[in-house]
Amino acid sequence: MRRGYKFKQSLLSRYLLLLLTALLFIPIAIPASMTASWLVNRLLSAQKDHGEPLRYGTGLDIEWAWHGEAELLGGATDEQLDAKLHELKNRYPDASLFRVDGSGRTRLQLPVQENMPTIWTADYAIAFMKARTIEKSEPFTVVAFIGGDSSLQSGFMVLELPRAFLVRSRPEGRSDTAFFGYILTIMLIVFIFMSYGFFHRIRRRLLSLEAAMTLPGQSGIPLPVSIGRPDEIGQLKMAFNAMIDELTRSKRREKEEEELRQRLIGSLSHDLRTPLTVIGSHLYSLEREPLSGEGRRSIQLMQMKISDLDRLLDHLLSYNLLLNGKYALYPQRMDVLRLVRQSAAAWYPLWESAGLEAELSLPETPIVWEVDEQGFYRVLDNLFQNVVRHAGGGGFIGISVEERYGLAALVIADRGNGMESTGSTKGAGLGLSVVDLLLKEMKLLREAESSSAGTRVYIVPIPI
Incomplete structure (x- = not known):
């Protein structure tokens, strides 16, 4: 019954594939879930951040604007410079602004800073600029020479802004792995449904085969079932159908043999009575003839055996009628x-x-x-x-x-x-x-x- 069996169509191959999927689930599912979570988070973040401009623009925008304002202040008086800084403070309310004149004296601080020196030495000025120009230093600092004069004769003005205003903030509670749990759960549910579907189909096919075995047809023999997939259960169904065919042929032969036996019994029961009746009548006639004692005993024995044989035929006919339900009874x-x-x-x-x-x-x-x-x-x-x-x-x-x-x-x-x-x-x-x-x-x-x-x-x- 293994005719037509192919490994790739078998239940074993599908079960091994399911087992391999289970073995590779953890080493593949976790990295894949984290990657998918990161991509989804990036996509959502990009969509949300688009159209939300920074309050003061980028660092480059602030730097160009600050240097532009400083150049326009060339030759301005102290009062004009202070007025301009107040104006710029209104433009950058979160920033700290101050200016230093050509003599190195701190003139105006918006707001006042406690650690700000009154007199700036050359060394301190160099150290300050070096420290504040380092990439990603805190706060973001722009130093511009007033009037664009790098000789420091007109002084310089400084803008300090926390870098938080230069970075688009993420929504609270979201990280690159925010969707990791959801994606991993979805993958786990998919794997569980695959496993359930595999065993549910096997169970359903076995139950259908069980129903076919327990529900006989009109002849008392179960009906053949459809084969379906040519896997192990399909091979079992083929064997079941072959058994049903053999039972059907066997029952047909049994029915034919039963009919032949019943006809034979009926024929014997009727056909043998005629010669028995003839033999009995001749024995009766012979008994009236003068016979020896031994002859009479032989005749009596033959009559007794004929009577037994007649009774046996009667039993045989009755038995045949009873088996066929044709014996008339009126309880x-x-x-x-x-x-x-x-x-x-x-x-x-x-x-x-x-x-x-x-x-x-x-x-x-x-x-x-x-x-x-x-x-x-x-x-x-x-x-x-x-x-x-x-x-x-x-x-x-x-x-x-x-x-x-x-x-x-x-x-x-x-x-x-x-x-x-x-x-x-x-x-x-x-x-x-x-x-x-x-x-x-x-x-x-x-x-x-x-x-x-x-x-x-x-x-x-x-x-x-």
């Missing part, structure tokens, strides 16, 4: 003890001639069962006949009523060697098979208890 509620007494009365001479002591212990209270009268008579006849033929050596037959399963049961007992004994008198059991089928149609049950001391047969309604 009615009636007193079975009355039927037992009438049957026992008819059998009493035969028991006496066979040397059997009959003992009937039946209550006066009727026992009403739903039985077919002729069918129940036949059951009793078969059971009584078995006692005569197979347990006659015990010299006893007893009929009584006992309680079994909480119900009244009819008991037929003998003192023979038991059903397990061996010998030429042990029957083939066809008569008991007919008895069981008749009792089943009347919703009755036959049970037997056998030992070397004898056999007890119970007839009791089937417990509900």
